[in-house]
Amino acid sequence: MKERLKQEYSRRLSVILKCELNDRNKITAVGALAVRVLRYSFGIINWRTGEIKRIDRKTIKMLTMYKMHQPKADTDRLYVKRKEGGRGLVQIVTAYKAQIINIAEYLNTNCKEREFVNIAKSHEGA
Numbered sequence: 001m002k003e004r005l006k007q008e009y010s011r012r013l014s015v016i017l018k019c020e021l022n023d024r025n026k027i028t029a030v031g032a033l034a035v036r037v038l039r040y041s042f043g044i045i046n047w048r049t050g051e052i053k054r055i056d057r058k059t060i061k062m063l064t065m066y067k068m069h070q071p072k073a074d075t076d077r078l079y080v081k082r083k084e085g086g087r088g089l090v091q092i093v094t095a096y097k098a099q100i101i102n103i104a105e106y107l108n109t110n111c112k113e114r115e116f117v118n119i120a121k122s123h124e125g126a
Contacts, residue, residue, distance in 0.1 A: 001041075001045060002041075002045060002047070002051070005037060005038060005041055005045070006055065008037050009034055009035075009037050009038055009055065010058070010062075012033055012034040012037060013030060013034045013059060013062055014062065016029045016030055016033060016034060017062060017063070017065075017066040017068065018066070023068055023087075024082070024088075026068065027087055027088050027089050028088070030059075030089065030090070031088075031089070031090040035090045035092060035095055038052075038055070038092060038095070038096075039095055039099055042095070042096050042099035042100060042103075043099055043100055043103040047096060049093065049096075052092050052093050052096050053093060055092050056091060056092045056093060059089075059092070060075055060078065063078075079091045079094070
């Protein structure tokens with residue numbers, strides 16, 4: 001399933017980068033359309049941080065291929081918000097961590113889900 005998600009992410013990313021939008025709209029589309037594919041799987045599929053970092057590097061490589069990022073330019077600036085002078089790209093590692101935290105908070109705050117978690121934990125130990 002991870003391979004299918006990676007392929008779909010790459011496909012969406014290349015379609016977005018090929019279209020005739022300005023750079024700001026392309027970055028917004030990447031966050032709205034391409035990263036969403038991976039974000040839905042965070043917390044369900046067991047991703048390793050190494051895999052997510054490789055996807056992030058592939059994103060930067062594709063941005064360079066489509067002339068949206070210079071090879072010698074600072075990659076950290078890609079992830080800074082546009083209002084602060086950056087490009088506003090969503091960093092996949094950060095999205096992964098945020099999604100895991102949101103899922104944990106959701107499960108801890110809702111009583112009904114907590115019951116399901118306890119049931120799952122009791123079956124896990126058996």
